[in-house]
Amino acid sequence: xxxxxxxxxxxxxxxxxxxxxxxxxxxxxxxxxxxxxxxxxxxxxxxxxxxxxxxxxxxxxxxxxxxxxxxxxxxxxxxxxxxxxxxxxxxxxxxxxxxxxxxxxxxxxxxxxxxxxxxxxxxxxxxxxxxxxxxxxxxxxxxxxxxxxxxxxxxxxxxxxxxxxxxxxxxxxxxxxxxxxxxxxxxxxxxxxxxxxxxxxxxxxxxxxxxxxxxxxxxxxxxxxxxxxxxxxxxxxxxxxxxxxxxxxxxxxxxxxxxxxxxxxxxxxxxxxxxxxxxxxxxxxxxxxxxxxxxxxxxxxxxxxxxxxxxxxxxxxxxxxxxxxxxxxxxxxxxxxxxxxxxxxxxxxxxxxxxxxxxxxxxxxxxxxxxxxxxxxxxxxxxxxxxxxxxxxxxxxxxxxxxxxxxxxxxxxxxxxxxxxxxxxxxxxxxxxxxxxxxxxxxxxxxxxxxxxxxxxxxxxxxxxxxxxxxxxxxxxxxxxxxxxxxxxxxxxxxxxxxxxxxxxxxxxxxxxxxxxxxxxxxxxxxxxxxxxxxxxxxxxxxxxxxxxxxxxxxxxxxxxxxxxxxxxxxxxxxxxxxxxxxxxxxxxxxxxxxxxxxxxxxxxxxxxxxxxxxxxxxxxxxxxxxxxxxxxxxxxxxxxxxxxxxxxxxxxxxxxxxxxxxxxxxxxxxxxxxxxxxxxxxxxxxxxxxxxxxxxxxxxxxxxxxxxx
Numbered sequence: 001x002x003x004x005x006x007x008x009x010x011x012x013x014x015x016x017x018x019x020x021x022x023x024x025x026x027x028x029x030x031x032x033x034x035x036x037x038x039x040x041x042x043x044x045x046x047x048x049x050x051x052x053x054x055x056x057x058x059x060x061x062x063x064x065x066x067x068x069x070x071x072x073x074x075x076x077x078x079x080x081x082x083x084x085x086x087x088x089x090x091x092x093x094x095x096x097x098x099x100x101x102x103x104x105x106x107x108x109x110x111x112x113x114x115x116x117x118x119x120x121x122x123x124x125x126x127x128x129x130x131x132x133x134x135x136x137x138x139x140x141x142x143x144x145x146x147x148x149x150x151x152x153x154x155x156x157x158x159x160x161x162x163x164x165x166x167x168x169x170x171x172x173x174x175x176x177x178x179x180x181x182x183x184x185x186x187x188x189x190x191x192x193x194x195x196x197x198x199x200x201x202x203x204x205x206x207x208x209x210x211x212x213x214x215x216x217x218x219x220x221x222x223x224x225x226x227x228x229x230x231x232x233x234x235x236x237x238x239x240x241x242x243x244x245x246x247x248x249x250x251x252x253x254x255x256x257x258x259x260x261x262x263x264x265x266x267x268x269x270x271x272x273x274x275x276x277x278x279x280x281x282x283x284x285x286x287x288x289x290x291x292x293x294x295x296x297x298x299x300x301x302x303x304x305x306x307x308x309x310x311x312x313x314x315x316x317x318x319x320x321x322x323x324x325x326x327x328x329x330x331x332x333x334x335x336x337x338x339x340x341x342x343x344x345x346x347x348x349x350x351x352x353x354x355x356x357x358x359x360x361x362x363x364x365x366x367x368x369x370x371x372x373x374x375x376x377x378x379x380x381x382x383x384x385x386x387x388x389x390x391x392x393x394x395x396x397x398x399x400x401x402x403x404x405x406x407x408x409x410x411x412x413x414x415x416x417x418x419x420x421x422x423x424x425x426x427x428x429x430x431x432x433x434x435x436x437x438x439x440x441x442x443x444x445x446x447x448x449x450x451x452x453x454x455x456x457x458x459x460x461x462x463x464x465x466x467x468x469x470x471x472x473x474x475x476x477x478x479x480x481x482x483x484x485x486x487x488x489x490x491x492x493x494x495x496x497x498x499x500x501x502x503x504x505x506x507x508x509x510x511x512x513x514x515x516x517x518x519x520x521x522x523x524x525x526x527x528x529x530x531x532x533x534x535x536x537x538x539x540x541x542x543x544x545x546x547x548x549x550x551x552x553x554x555x556x557x558x559x560x561x562x563x564x565x566x567x568x569x570x571x572x573x574x575x576x577x578x579x580x581x582x583x584x585x586x587x588x589x590x591x592x593x594x595x596x597x598x599x600x601x602x603x604x605x606x607x608x609x610x611x612x613x614x615x616x617x618x619x620x621x622x623x624x625x626x627x628x629x630x631x632x633x634x635x636x637x638x639x640x641x642x643x644x645x646x647x648x649x650x651x652x653x654x655x656x657x658x659x660x661x662x663x664x665x666x667x668x669x670x671x672x673x674x675x676x677x678x679x680x681x682x683x684x685x686x687x688x689x690x691x692x693x694x695x696x697x698x699x700x701x702x703x704x705x706x707x708x709x710x
Contacts (some may be wrong), residue, residue: 017690157646199225240329267289
């Protein structure tokens with residue numbers, strides 16, 4: 001080894017070792033002081049990235065555990081309230097059974113009923129005031145509750161709590177959908193005022209078919225009606241089984257006429273060998289704008305979920321219209337080819353109403369609407385749960401007999417014997433009530449539409465009327481109001497079978513007997529001239545035997561119109577929805593019914609809010625209503641209990657996952673104090689040794705002086 005003084009290799013080596021041991025000492029001290037193995041990304045780049053992901057997972061899991069516990073608290077709050085509701089219902093049932101006992105008189109039962117009514121009020125109070133974190137739990141407004149019980153998106157548990165108030169409890173199953181029948185091209189001539197049509201008692205707004213579109217109609221429902229969502233739907237179904245063959249240049253042309261008036265989309269379908277291939281190609285070519293399926297009968301069904309009109313046209317390569325018409329029948333099964341050049345088949349939009357909270361959906365006329373307005377929208381009047389009111393029948397429709405297969409109710413084909421009168425139609429339906437679960441009644445209604453709101457009586461001297469053959473006293477005084485006239489009619493309902501109500505600017509007289517026959521020697525002296533019936537001559541408007549409308553055009557002063565309607569009313573007796581199907585050639589004006597409002601479920605029966613035990617009959621009925629309410633609460637509590645248990649299991653699982661993920665993260669991130677302490681000791685020794693050796697290396701060059709001195 002040469003002896004040099006310019007470069008001291010030993011010193012350089014000692015310096016390097018000193019730096020290394022210093023770094024090791026610094027690292028060990030940093031880890032021991034922080035407790036972490038990774039303090040900067042430079043310590044372990046990959047490990048830092050992995051540990052950060054694990055940190056996110058662990059913190060997410062821990063928050064999910066807290067979320068689940070919050071969900072349990074919400075459920076236990078609701079369940080505790082329902083426990084008290086159950087106690088209330090048990091007491092009501094006890095009182096109903098007591099009241100049904102024959103040893104009590106009316107006074108005793110009124111005392112029992114007083115407690116029942118207080119219990120009903122308390123049940124409603126519980127439903128309205130049971131809250132958790134500001135949310136009311138039992139009034140039906142809560143909707144679906146999604147609990148985030150995972151560390152990743154959409155890892156949720158969902159549940160809902162239906163309305164548990166007195167107006168809901170005691171009813172049957174839940175209505176979710178109401179499907180209207182097809183709205184034809186007459187939509188362009190439809191005009192609705194603000195108060196014509198109501199859904200769940202809320203106006204859908206006005207509509208002008210000359211400028212508004214089908215989508216505007218749907219938007220009107222969604223903008224104005226709470227708790228109900230309206231969507232469009234269009235369906236075109238085959239009447240025979242098509243072969244699906246399109247060849248030699250022949251094609252099927254499908255045109256979508258947009259529901260919002262934005263324009264048309266045209267799609268051409270060619271080169272298919274069978275019906276399944278045709279269905280698949282329709283869905284593909286239209287990009288999903290039109291869905292095509294084959295039903296259990298092998299027939300083609302095409303549809304869309306926007307309510308856009310669907311037009312299907314056959315196009316023959318030779319230009320023959322007859323051949324084009326034949327293409328529709330042969331390939332699709334939509335039309336029956338009879339040699340005529342009917343080359344196009346159409347389907348118009350329908351409105352689907354969906355309950356957002358599982359509550360029943362009712363569709364009815366408003367203050368100024370008519371049954372015809374409802375029919376034009378594709379709906380029957382259904383203003384009571386389990387009750388469907390048909391379209392108005394004129395004298396021609398009432399006298400027109402049905403054909404076999406024209407009318408099917410809940411899957412039962414109704415016979416057509418002796419159906420050439422309104423009463424005959426009622427009898428035909430009722431003969432099969434045991435199978436269909438539906439009874440029919442004739443209804444009649446007389447609407448007195450008053451344009452002014454200041455209707456008053458100018459003379460009380462002649463307020464006697466003959467209504468349905470019964471002379472009644474309206475009990476009016478001078479300057480009585482329209483409400484007083486309504487009260488006068490209703491005071492005699494037990495005698496006449498006619499009820500009255502004031503709806504907006506209309507006085508409504510309604511009867512379930514199919515007749516409203518009014519005669520009066522001086523009716524024009526009862527109601528003030530210029531505001532109502534002056535000049536009108538009351539006659540027999542409707543007779544139940546034939547359904548004939550007599551003198552339906554009544555002379556009236558300016559500002560007054562009369563609407564006389566008679567028809568069929570269907571009532572469910574089986575606590576099941578009413579489904580109505582019409583034959584292919586059936587006329588709603590003959591049947592008095594339209595194919596609509598077929599529901600997936602419906603609330604039927606009496607609610608707790610209407611329960612009374614002041615008579616034996618009411619007490620007996622109350623027992624069943626309370627039993628229904630208890631069943632409903634038991635179902636909800638069972639569901640909540642199951643969700644509670646599920647959340648308990650979820651929490652346990654989350655804690656296990658969090659524990660193991662934390663352990664894995666710890667192995668990456670945390671310092672091993674035993675190892676780091678040993679590393680610190682080693683670094684300290686090396687540091688001292690390096691310093692000593694550096695001193696020795698620096699002193700080694702002094703040997704050169706000894707050589708020079710020698």
